[in-house]
Amino acid sequence: MSNTIISVKNLTKQYQAEQSGGVKDVSFEITRGDVVAIIGESGSGKSTLLKSIYGLLKSDSGDVFFDDKRVLGPDEQLIPGHKQMKMVTQDFSLNTYAKVYDNIASQLSNTDLKTKAEKTLAIMEHLRILPLQNKKIIELSGGEQQRVAIARAMVSDTQVLLMDEPFSQVDALLKNQLRADIKRVAAETGVTVILVSHDPADGLFLADQMIILRNGELLQTGKPTEIYQQPKHIYTAQILGNAVVLSRGDAEKLGIKTFAASVVFYPEWAEINSSWNSRRFEVKDVYYKGFYDELLLERNGVSVRALQLNRGEHKKNDYVQLNISRFLEF
Ligand code: ADP
Ligand code: MG
Numbered sequence: 001m002s003n004t005i006i007s008v009k010n011l012t013k014q015y016q017a018e019q020s021g022g023v024k025d026v027s028f029e030i031t032r033g034d035v036v037a038i039i040g041e042s043g044s045g046k047s048t049l050l051k052s053i054y055g056l057l058k059s060d061s062g063d064v065f066f067d068d069k070r071v072l073g074p075d076e077q078l079i080p081g082h083k084q085m086k087m088v089t090q091d092f093s094l095n096t097y098a099k100v101y102d103n104i105a106s107q108l109s110n111t112d113l114k115t116k117a118e119k120t121l122a123i124m125e126h127l128r129i130l131p132l133q134n135k136k137i138i139e140l141s142g143g144e145q146q147r148v149a150i151a152r153a154m155v156s157d158t159q160v161l162l163m164d165e166p167f168s169q170v171d172a173l174l175k176n177q178l179r180a181d182i183k184r185v186a187a188e189t190g191v192t193v194i195l196v197s198h199d200p201a202d203g204l205f206l207a208d209q210m211i212i213l214r215n216g217e218l219l220q221t222g223k224p225t226e227i228y229q230q231p232k233h234i235y236t237a238q239i240l241g242n243a244v245v246l247s248r249g250d251a252e253k254l255g256i257k258t259f260a261a262s263v264v265f266y267p268e269w270a271e272i273n274s275s276w277n278s279r280r281f282e283v284k285d286v287y288y289k290g291f292y293d294e295l296l297l298e299r300n301g302v303s304v305r306a307l308q309l310n311r312g313e314h315k316k317n318d319y320v321q322l323n324i325s326r327f328l329e330f
Contacts, residue, residue, distance in 0.1 A: 002067075002068070003031050003032055004029045004030065004031060004032070005030055005031070005032040005066065005067060005159065005160065005192050006029070006030040006053060006064065006065065006066055006160065006192070006194070007027075007028070007029045007030070007064070007065045007068075008026055008027055008028050008029075008049075008052075008053065008062070008063075008064050008065075009027050009062050009063050009064075009065070010025050010026075010027055010061065010062035010063075011023060011025070011026045011027070011049070011052055011059055011061075011062035011063070011064065012024050012025055012026075012059060012060045012061045012062050013048055013052055013057055013058075013059045013060055014060055014216075020215070020216075021043070021045070021048070021216070022045055022048050022216050023045040023048050023049050023052070023213070023216040023217075024215075024216045024217050025062070025217070026045075026049060026062075026213075026216075026217070026218045027062075027218070028211060028218060028221050030192060030194065030209065031192075031208070031209070032190075032192055033186065033190050033191070033192055034186075034192055034193075034207075034208040034209050035182065035183060035186050035192075035193045035195070035206055035207050035208050035209075036192070036193065036194045036195070036207060036208065036209045036210075036211065037195055037196075037197060037202055037203035037206065037207035037209075037210050037211070037224075038050070038194065038195070038196040038197075038211045038213060039196075039197055039198070039199075039200050039202070039203045039210060039211065039212055039213065039239070040196075040198065040212065040213030040214060041198055041214070041239075042198055044213040044214055044215060044216065045213055045215075045216040046164075046196035046197075046198075046213060047164055047196065048216070049196070049213070050087070050162050050164055050194065050196050051087075052064060053071070053085070053162065053194065054071075054081050054082055054085050054087055054162055055071045055072055055073060055074065055077075055080055055081050055082045055085075056074055056080050056081060056087075057073070057074065058073040058074055058075055059073065066082055066084065066085070066160070082160075084157070084158060084159040084160065085158065085159065085160040085161075085162060086153035086154065086156075086158045086160075086161055086162065087153070087162040087163070087164065088146075088149050088150055088153050088161065088162070088163045088164075088166065089164055090164065090165055090166075090168060090169060092145050092146065092148070092149040093149070094137045094145060094148060094149060094152065095137065096136070096137040096138045097136055097137070097138065098136065098137065099133065099134055099135065099136055100124075100129060100132045100133050100134070100135055100136075100137065100140070100148050101120060101124070101133040101134065103137060103148055103152055104120050104123065104124065104148065104151050104152045104155050105117070105120040105155075107152055107155050107156045108120065108155060108156060119155055120155060123151045123154055123155045124151055126151070126154075126185050126188055126189060127147045127148075127150055127151045127181065127185060128147070128181075129144065129147050129148060129151060132144060132148070142169055142170055142174075143170055143174045143177065143178060146166065146170070146178060147178075147181065150163075150181075150182075150185070154185075154189065154191060158191060159191065159192060160191070160192045160193075160194060161186075161191050161192070161193045161194070162194050162195075163182075163193065163194070163195040163196070164195075164196055165196060165197055165198070166178065166182070166195055166197070167179070167197065167199070167202060168197075168198075176205075179202065179205050179206045180206075182195070182206060183206045200239050200240045203224055204224045204228065204240065207224055208223065209221060209222065209223065210222065210223070210224045210227055212227065212233075212236050212239075214233075214235055219232065219233050219235065219236055220232045220233065220236055227240065228240050228241060230328075231243075231264075231328070233330075234262060234264055234330050237264050237266070237328065241266040241267075242266075242267065242305075243264050243265060243266050243267075244264065244265055244266075244267065244270075244304050244305055245262055245263075245264050246262065246263045246264075246302065246304070247261070247262060248260065248261055248262065248263070250302040251263040251327075253299070253300040253301065253302050254279065254299055254300065254302055254304070254324070255279055256324065256327065258329055259329075260329030260330055261330060262329070262330045263327050263328070263329060263330075264327060264328045264329075264330060265324055265326060265327040265328065267294055267305040267306050267307050268306075268307050269324065269325060269326040269327065270304060270305075270306035270307075270322050270323070270324045270325070271306075271322070271323045271324075271325055272295070272306055272307075272308060272314070272320050272321065272322055273321060273322075273323055279299060279321065279322055279323075280299065280319050280320070280321060280322075281297035281298060281299045281304070281319065281320055281321075281322045282297065282298050282299070282317065282318075282319055283295055283296070283297060283314050283315065283316055283317060283318045283319070283320060284296045284297065284298050284303065284316070285316060286308070286314075286315060286316055291311070292307050292308060292309050292311060293307070293308040293311050293312070294306070294307060294308070295307070295308050295314065295320070297320065297322060299322075304322070304324075306322055
């Protein structure tokens, strides 16, 4: 078996009504066992791409391959969807009045009852829901229900778990827990996870591979750190790190010499210090960000943002020295 489990080749799926929706000429590969995050704004084509990978949508052109075999479309088989993949949707599709154990075990056949019980208990253990096995779904919290939905999707020798916006219904604390769960379960079981999210933090926190979609087009794919450090498009730097974008003219007003049309940097690349090459900026505003502040700074009519790790050190109307140590040119 090769290391690549899924490859998407020149996939195009447009919806008749508007020629804009869907995905356009998207190609990428997914390594077995990786957690992959497809990140894009609402309407960028994430769900279309996920459904196409699973075989729920007929593509206009291009193909998806699972272990080098073409994934069949909904018109090519009786029950749409690839057998070794499972999709967990936001509504979980659980039997709410049945017990947790039965919701999961029902996915397995009765030909071997011992194996059925063993597999059900094993996956419940991976998802840390063993103590819930005799509870009914309606007695569970949203986060617990999501774990049951994942266990149910994974119990039947699933190789690829597809998740559409898995964290959109949960609060911030639980979100971090579920992210950690998914990462751990993928590492423990070797399942490949493909999740889509509009929140770039999901990709940055837990993905081995991140895919950035905009208007149905793949802008960039790679490891989160590579994409963050070397974005190929200004857009990517803006959605991942709220980057500061300056025109050449504005950059020159700050003493940054460039031949590029735009200069882009993340706020953390601007250091507040007083080295020989730093410049004086006025603090226009201070935004509280938890364990650090973000400063809105201005010099010669040009605004930039920088981090202040020593919270409260500089206040509105103060002057600070800023050294933009690193920037990208576009
Ligand atoms: P996302 O999941 O990133 O929000 P979708 O893949 O659901 O995006 O949709 C991408 C675009 O395709 C959107 O502009 C949406 O309106 C359009 N679209 C999605 N499904 C359909 C459909 N069944 N018919 C027509 N247009 C659709
Ligand atoms: Mg969607």
